[in-house]
Amino acid sequence: MTFNLTEQQWIPVVTQDWQYQEVSLIEMFERWQQLRELQAENPPTTLALYRFLLAILHRAYQGPRTVDHWEEISEDNGQQAIAYLKEKAECFDLLHPTQPFMQDIALPEQSSIPIYNLSLMQADNTSTVFCHEHQWTGYSISLSQASRLLIRLQSVDPTSLRAFYPPQSKGNRSAANTPTINAANIIVCGSPLKEMLLFNLMQYNPTAEIPSVVSGEDLPTWETGYTGQPKKAIPNGYINYLTYPWRRLRLFAQGAQVSQIAITMGHSLPDGVSTSQWECGIAFREDKPVRLSMERQLWRDAHSFLQSADKSNRPRIIDWWEKLRYEELVENTIHLQIFGLCADKAKPLGWSVEQFSAPVQYLTERDLWNVLSIGIKIAEDHQQAFRSFRGSPYYALAQGLNPPTTGGDAISKHALSLAAALDGASRYWAKLDREFYRFLDELPQDATTGADGITRYGLNKLPDWTNTVQSVAQEAFKESIASIRNYQARALALRSLNSLLRKLWGEKSGKAA
Structure with a gap:
């Protein structure tokens, strides 16, 4: 049995007439001019999907290196991304026997847990913050939902104690926060979906060390594998960072449904290393992310998103967007979606997605x-x-x-x-x-x-x-x-x-x- 994400319908999108659909990866790039936006079951999953798709675009086009290259990518209209997906289709098979997508086959089924808590984003103490269904009811999710869950867990997941990675039986098993937790994550808005993705396609020029230094091959982790003993490691580059293996995961499917998942800690950054050298969608103050608070109005940090100042840096995607605006490739008002998941250690407190728009003069x-x-x-x-x-x-x-x-x-x-x-x-x-x-x-x-x-x-x-x-x-x-x-x-x-x-x-x- 296979479930290849390049062919199966699993990406949740909204059409121009506001209808909800699920499409495959290839279909999404074929139709992205007719689609409005992504809309998953919750904002953290939507954010994770945007980051995943941006990694595909960066890998397929190895850019945009310059504004001219960005225009070329726009004119290509996703064809190179489709060609990449067809070439690497084996990497996107959720049920591949030896290298399933975003999974580690070394994790045994006996270490798995019910998928209930993770899919509904509850704390490990089964707190019913987000729903009122008990976890021991045989709860299961579809393969499409499971695909989105894997991507969310690798991109937006709070710290928690997980199972030991085999054969470890003692020591540290705490999975670190992914960098998106408790941070105000910026997505520049546009319509259709093609425009939205291209507006967030950060300049990528490894020769000029933009947006980060590249060491070795900067490959997405689905090409190199999500296996091996967790360790502290520096990402090879920006693409590798977007797909960094923060968790070790394995789904256990019964037919077309998944009720169990194994999860352990994955890689983490070395102590003292800041994500600011890779992260392009978050503002930083004194090298720390501008936090998202459930009790604080977003506009109170608006100045942090619009310009940089002493010890404060706006999201680098805004720097790139300003260059596109200088070439008159984008409009006069910048529209942002700010995604966030607030958590107190392992306990998710709530998620949010807010809209913020400002005249372009604030950037310049x-x-x-x-x-x-x-x-x-x-x-x-x-x-x-x-x-x-x-x-x-x-x-x-x-x-x-x-x-x-x-x-x-x-x-x-x-x-x-x-x-x-x-x-x-x-x-x-x-x-x-x-x-x-x-x-x-x-x-x-x-x-x-x-x-x-x-x-x-x-x-x-x-x-x-x-x-x-x-x-x-x-x-x-x-x-x-x-x-x-x-x-x-x-x-x-x-x-x-x-x-x-x-x-x-x-x-x-x-x-x-």
């Missing part, structure tokens, strides 16, 4: 980006209104609710509990979320060119934004204390709030000037 106009960064900083600073430090509005509220003889430590504890219970911060960020995107869109038009020929941004919109932030902070705080019936305590809190807002207004006005 440093002064405009600086004003945007100041605007975001203003919003962050006003979060002080919802904290519990001594002198804060919630601290003043706690003082008003307690007898005058109450000690400072007790007041501080009460203020902390009030800040958590009343949660004005959530109201603040939710209200500001609606206002930020208006500020983002209107700011590039607020441009004034002086007699010195220098264009300055935000002379009107930045003060307006500061006023909006102050109004939203005041409104959110008032709503948060509306249930407090001690009017004297509320008055003390509002007095403290107004004092804080006046102080912040003065600081922001000084910085803007």
Whole structure:
């Protein structure tokens, strides 16, 4: 029995009329001009599939080395990718007897586990975060689903204790986080699917060490094999990194269904080695990925995605996209999808996919980006209104609710509990979320060119934004204390709030000037 991914239908796509279909690898490249996007069963799997397809394109075209080569790839319309898939078809057989796709036949069936937890992305303690079906119900998945699961586990999977790799029976068996975990992973959007993939096809020029140094042959791991004792190893290059064997996996199929999977730790990077030298879809601050938080609005890190600064680097795919924009090969607005899977060690907390769009000027106009960064900083600073430090509005509220003889430590504890219970911060960020995107869109038009020929941004919109932030902070705080019936305590809190807002207004006005 075979299940070859080049011929079998397993890639989930959305057509131009919004219909869901599954297609084979070859069919996808044949029809990618008529398809809208990928859409798997969850965002982490969708992200993993994009990275997988990009690795195929890089391998097939050995590029794009230059902007001209990128145009040639676009004009070729996937034909070279199809030829590669036909030549290497044996590498993509999920049930190959000696080298099954993304699997290690050294893993025995007795070390396998029910596929339930992994396919539904649950923690090892069978926590029902994402579903309510028990794992011991004979749960199984199709070969198409199993193919997507393998790709997701090799690309987007949190750390966890796994079975020992044979013949090991003691020592370390902890599989490390894949680099995509807890990170904001950027995909540049386009339509059709061909455009979306090409927009994310990073410049690949090994001779110039772009995007990374290449040592030896930079091959996808499906050509070299996902077998062998796990070890700490440096990827040979960018293609090898995109297909790095973070896990050792083996499916155990019964006919067309899979209910068991063996999984152990795979390779990991040597200690102290950062993924920033290979990763092109993640922004980095001080060599650490910009994290994705389930409790933090994406736009609060928008400046990190749009430009690089001291100790901060935007995703390198944005650098490449800017070059394509300079040659007028892409549009004037950049549209991003940001994928993420947040996890606390081995426990997945939740996944997300968010949309973010910005005028292209933010990528090229440093002064405009600086004003945007100041605007975001203003919003962050006003979060002080919802904290519990001594002198804060919630601290003043706690003082008003307690007898005058109450000690400072007790007041501080009460203020902390009030800040958590009343949660004005959530109201603040939710209200500001609606206002930020208006500020983002209107700011590039607020441009004034002086007699010195220098264009300055935000002379009107930045003060307006500061006023909006102050109004939203005041409104959110008032709503948060509306249930407090001690009017004297509320008055003390509002007095403290107004004092804080006046102080912040003065600081922001000084910085803007």
